[in-house]
Amino acid sequence: MKRIYLSALFAGLGTLAAFGQDFYETTYRGAFAPAPTAMWTQGWANWNPQNTNYGSPNQTISTNITSNTTWTAGNVYLLQGQIYVKNNATLTIEPGTIIMGDKAVQGSGLFITKGAKLMAVGTESAPIVFTSNQAAGSRSAGDWGGIIMLGKGANNQTNGIANIEGLAPTTDTEFGGGMTPDNNDNSGALKYVRVEFPGYAYQTDKEINGITFGSVGKATELDYIQVSFSNDDAFEWFGGSVNARHLVSYRNLDDDFDTDYGFSGNVQFGLIVRDPNIADNPAVSTSEGFESDNDAAGSTNNPQTNATFSNITAIGPYRGNLANTIAAGYRRGARIRRNSAIDIRNSVFMDFQRGIHIDGAACEGNATNGLIIYKNNIVAGNVAGKVTEKNSGSTFNIIGWFDSNNNDSIASTAGILTTPYNYLTPDYRPATSSPLLSGADFTGMSVGLGIKEVSAIANVTLYPNPTSANASLFVDIAQNSTVEVVVMNANGQVMQTVATKYAEVGTHEFTINASDFAQGLYYAVVRTGDAVKTIKLSVVK
Structure with a gap:
């Protein structure tokens, strides 16, 4: 446990996470939690910038x-x-x-x-x-x-x-x-x-x-x-x-997320929306959702590009209909080439001409050796037979590699997202019974709320867990202090402010009312002084 100082921890808990290397653990795949949780684009994103009056x-x-x-x-x-x-x-x-x-x-x-x-x-x-x-x-x-x-x-x-x-x-x-x-x-x-x-x-x-x-x-x-x-x-x-x-x-x-020269950061929650009429000139460059290189020469130079992306929703140019005409420059949801070792998980790539391309012998070797990770993803609505792509003459068993990493391929995009094809009033959350509602897996990843926890809070327990209604949160306080308790969803949004009170040394019980929560994974967050402790709360219906 390490000590931290979070002066604004509860001043806008929607942005609680310190930007460490931890990922929020979600039960869903893709960028957005299901309804009734609002999309994180709400209030600040603009779907019609062409016609917005910004003044002079x-x-x-x-x-x-x-x-x-x-x-x-x-x-x-x-x-x-x-x-x-x-x-x-x-x-x-x-x-x-x-x-x-x-x-x-x-x-x-x-x-x-x-x-x-x-x-x-x-x-x-x-x-x-x-x-x-x-x-x-x-x-x-x-x-x-x-x-x-x-x-x-x-x-x-x-x-x-x-x-x-x-x-x-x-x-x-x-x-x-x-x-x-x-x-x-x-x-x-x-x-x-x-x-x-x-x-x-x-x-x-x-x-x-x-x-x-x-x-x-x-x-x-x-x-x-x-x-x-x-x-x-x-x-x-x-x-x-x-x-x-x-x-x-x-x-x-051109590309939505492009990684080069040894980029090693972590990116979580991303939305890609393509327009069928807007793509690069294929004589110059093809348009990809992801394009990832170690460098332009495909060298073995270090550091190797090894960024990790999770919870991406990528909507390609076909927009639900493979009969649609799309610009000639469109190709793939993800093209991994030139000795990259990127990691993409818990995401959905739909409506692209092709799914994932492992491009070249170096990347095929990286995939075989577990350096390229493409795991727990859904590829949907692409041209038949083009879920995966490898170079001509390659003997790499890309289909076996794709299947062995818990990826899914679906012919149709119907029923995956709620209203993904309306540019101006979209709803990119999972539809009812969507395959995105489950299947996320963060095994091997650094998972948490981006908060380094400290030992000033002796212990936190939660019962019953899972719950469908109320749950009791027991907090052992090591020194007299003011205790603040909230419940957050997997996007870091505050769902419930449970209590703020002065507590003396000892065990204190707090009641979390989860009866109105949708099924899913939540976090009870406890703060006392400069100590923070989180515990997962699973809600079942």
């Missing part, structure tokens, strides 16, 4: 930021050109602030250089929005450059240093900590943030993504982020170890 800019940013600066709510900021936050400065953006990239100025974008920080922390009701400066109805993918965060973490390039592609290599475009990387590096926080119409092409076929992470360290916080209508990838990680939760890739051009 009243603050122009045309020079680099070299000292601590705050952009305030109520203003609309216009980025004119490539704006670098540098000299270890911190740019703080208040909740509700709008930032626009100027389409008329080449390559407008926001670059957070090594040592600098971007603190863009919005709220559910007041997200921070990065978007095009074009009028509603006239915005296009690639109107501006996007966000580029560069850190001091590890990557597998020469001497641990690389530069963002498409731009002149300078210290401002450099990322990686060299021969002494810092994987705990902190580039700031992005939380309740939307990025719309990014992806400027700085060179032919070298567009910047919605958000690019270059060797970003895991002290950086990434949570509740939506990228929409990017002219390249939505999210791309080049090395680093940053963790993330609650990511939305909405109707972007």
Whole structure:
């Protein structure tokens, strides 16, 4: 047990988890808990950014930021050109602030250089929005450059240093900590943030993504982020170890989640929504839900790309009907190639032309040796016979590998999600009797609430467990203190505030009323002083 200090633990418990490497353990597969739990996109995501009126800019940013600066709510900021936050400065953006990239100025974008920080922390009701400066109805993918965060973490390039592609290599475009990387590096926080119409092409076929992470360290916080209508990838990680939760890739051009250069972070809860008419030029690049490389050469350089993704809902271009016409660039739910060792679990890939492609002998070897993990996933609604894909001439038993890892293939997408094909009013939660309601497995993963527990609370027990109605929570207090007890669902949302009271040393009983809870896994969370203890509560109906 290790001591922690969580000053804001109960000030907004929907964001309780510290960003360690733990995963929330869910009973369901995919990104969303079943009803009546609300989708975590509620309140801050935007399904119609093309027609949203954001007002007009009243603050122009045309020079680099070299000292601590705050952009305030109520203003609309216009980025004119490539704006670098540098000299270890911190740019703080208040909740509700709008930032626009100027389409008329080449390559407008926001670059957070090594040592600098971007603190863009919005709220559910007041997200921070990065978007095009074009009028509603006239915005296009690639109107501006996007966000580029560069850190001091590890990557597998020469001497641990690389530069963002498409731009002149300078210290401002450099990322990686060299021969002494810092994987705990902190580039700031992005939380309740939307990025719309990014992806400027700085060179032919070298567009910047919605958000690019270059060797970003895991002290950086990434949570509740939506990228929409990017002219390249939505999210791309080049090395680093940053963790993330609650990511939305909405109707972007190329890949949704792209991992390279030894990225080793953990990502949980992600939504991918594709548009049948929006895909890359297949002569240049095919559009994948996941694309994962160790590096462009497929080398054996270390660190090897070994990121872990769990609880992803990926909705491809067919959108429930294989007779639909889709753009020529579409291919797979996941393409793992060039010696990657990625881990994808507890997810659903539906409506893609093909399911999963283990591309090349190096990745086939990684899969055989347990370095590539693709486990407890559902592949549904793809072209017949294309659940799995391997290269021509390969003898790899990919079907046996797929089946042995508890993956499922389903011909039809009917009955998997509630209302997944309505762009403007979607419901991506599991449908009644959906196969997503069960089957998640976190064996071998670091599981918890992201909270390091401490020994100041001597013991916590729960009875009966499972329960269909009430349960008694017994807490042994080691020293006189105020005790706070809540129940959270697997998404970290507070379902019930049980009690806050002063308690003396001894055993105290708290009653949890679970009669209105849906069947599933919950967590009773107890805090006293700086001590935190969690215990699982299983509700059955």
